[in-house]
Amino acid sequence: MTLEQRVESLELNVKELESRVSNKDEQLSRLEQILRNRIDEFSAYIDTTVLSARETSR
Structure with missing residues (x-):
């Protein structure tokens, strides 16, 4: 393999x-x-769950 071929292969x-x-x-x-x-x-699920729990506890 020539140097040029090696360079092409590496490229x-x-x-x-x-x-x-x-x-x-x-x-x-x-x-x-x-x-x-x-x-x-x-x-968003956690926020909804927390709000729901707050409403339930009131």
């Missing part, structure tokens, strides 16, 4: 790795949004 490897990192970043962003939505839903 392809770098591009592939960059693509993988980009895909992982997108997946992590989606997961983060899902988790934030779930936390918001759970917070």
Whole structure:
């Protein structure tokens, strides 16, 4: 394998790795949004439960 072929091969490897990192970043962003939505839903549930408990105790 010539030096030029090695460089080309390494460049392809770098591009592939960059693509993988980009895909992982997108997946992590989606997961983060899902988790934030779930936390918001759970917070709303807790707020509703607390308000309901206060109303019941009156």
